[in-house]
C-alpha cells in the first residue's frame with residue numbers, strides 16, 4: 268500500500284478536488300453555471316449582443332477561419348490511449364518553466380484590448396491568475412498599463428516566492444484561502460520582486476528607444492519572462508473586423524502601455540499618463556466599456572458630447588494611430604534584429620508564433636549560441652493571422668520530432684533548457700494532456716479565459732482555470748499517469764500512448 272501514502276510536494280495542489288467541490292456544493296459550477304466551453308462561448312456572445320463587434324473581435328479569425336477550425340479539429344483527432352491498474356492516486360500537475368516550479372502547466376495568454384469586453388479589462392484575469400499561481404502574460408496591446416496589470420496580479424496573490432531567482436517555488440499552500448493575502452499595493456515595488464508570476468509580451472516597437480523603455484518598465488514591474496510575438500508584424504486579414512471597420516486601437520483603445528510610456532509620449536511632445544491613475548488618462552474607466560466606435564466618431568466630428576469629450580476623443584485617436592504606427596508597425600523584422608532585444612532583456616526570452624521546424628531550430632541556434640534561457644511558443648495566434656495554415660498541434664508534433672530541438676530541451680547541467688510552449692486550440696484538460704504527451708513544457712490559454720471574464724470577471728476566470736486543471740488532473744489519473752513530468756513527451760513516438768485518427 269506504500270504507493271497510497273501522500274507524497275505531496277510543497278506546492279502541489281490536488282486540483283481534481285474542485286470536481287468534488289462542485290458536486291458537494293449542489294449548485295453546479297459557479298459563477299459560469301456550466302463547465303462546457305461551447306456554452307461559455309455562447310453565453311459570452313449573448314452577453315455582448317449589444318456590442319457584436321467586440322465579441323467578433325475575440326471570436327473571429329483570419330480569412331475563412333480555416334486555421335482556427337483546423338486547430339480544434341487536429342486536437343480532437345489526437346486520441347489518448349488510457350492504461351489500467353496504474354496507482355495514480357497522488358497526482359502532480361507541477362511544472363518547471365524557466366527554472367521556476369509552478370503548480371500547473373498553464374499560462375494565461377496575452378490578449379490585448381480587453382477593456383472592450385468588460386469594465387475591468389485585463390485587471391480581472393490578472394487578479395485571478397495571481398490568486399491561483401498561474402503566470403499572467405500582459406500584452407503590449409493591453410488596455411491597462413503594464414504597471415496597473417502587475418498591481419492587479421499581486422492583489423490576490425495567495426503565494427509566496429520562497430527564493431526570488433532560479434529554483435524558486437511558488438508556494439500555494441494558501442490557495443484555498445479566498446481572502447486577498449496582501450493589501451493592495453499603491454505601486455509595484457521597484458526591486459521587481461513579484462508576489463505573483465507574470466510574463467510580458469512584446470509587440471515589437473518601431474523605435475529601439477521605445478523597446479528599451481518598455482522592457483525596463485516591465486522588469487521594474489516584476490515581469491520575469493519576455494514573450495516576443497513574431498507572427499503579428501502586421502494584422503491578419505480578419506473579415507469579421509473588416510466588415511465593421513472594427514479597430515479599437517485606431518480610436519485610442521488598447522494603447523495604455525504606450526500612453527503611459529515616457530519615451531513614446533515624449534516623441535509626441537506629451538507627458539506620459541500616470542500608469543496607476545485609473546481615471547481618464549489611464550485608458551481605464553472613462554468611456555471604454557462599452558466601447559462604442561460610433562459615439563467616439565461622433566465626438567471626433569464634433570457632433571456629440573461636450574467640448575472636453577470631443578477634445579479627448581481627438582487626442583485618443585491621435586495617440587491611437589501613433590501607437591499603432593509604433594507597435595503594430597507593419598515592419599517585418601529579421602532574426603538578426605533579435606540581437607537588440609536579447610541585449611536589452613536579461614531574463615528568459617520566448618519567441619511566440621513559431622510553426623515551422625526550421626524556425627524552431629533557428630531559435631535553438633540563436634538562444635543556445637548566446638547561452639540564453641528561453642524558448643518558443645508554438646502558436647498560430649488562434650488562427651487569427653494566416654488563413655489556411657497548419658493546425659498548431661501538428662506544428663508542435665513536427666517541431667518536437669526535431670533532434671536539434673530535443674537535444675536543446677535536455678541540455679547538460681551547465682546549459683539553459685530550451686522550452687517549447689504551445690497554444691491555439693486548448694479548451695479542455697484533455698487538450699492539455701495531449702500537448703504535454705507530445706512534449707510541450709506548458710500551454711497558453713487564450714479565448715476561453717476571455718469568455719469566462721466576459722461572463723463573470725475575475726470569478727469567472729478563476730472558475731475556468733480551476734475547471735481546466737481539475738479536468739486535467741482527473742483525466743490524467745484515469746489515463747494512467749500520475750505526473751506531468753512523468754508523461755511529458757511519452758506520446759510523441761508511441762501510438763499506444765497517443766494516436767491520431769484520420770480526419
Ligand SMILES: Cc1cc2nc3c(=O)[nH]c(=O)nc-3n(C[C@H](O)[C@H](O)[C@H](O)COP(=O)(O)O)c2cc1C
Pocket residue numbers: 324325326376377378379380406407408409468496619646647648649650690691692693711712713714715
Ligand atoms: C482577442 C484576442 C487578442 C489577442 N491579443 C494578443 C496579443 O495582444 N498578443 C499576442 O501575442 N497574442 C494575442 N492573441 C493570441 C493569443 O495570445 C493566443 O495565441 C491565442 O488566443 C490562442 O488561440 P486560442 O485562444 O484559440 O486557443 C490574441 C488572441 C485573441 C483571441
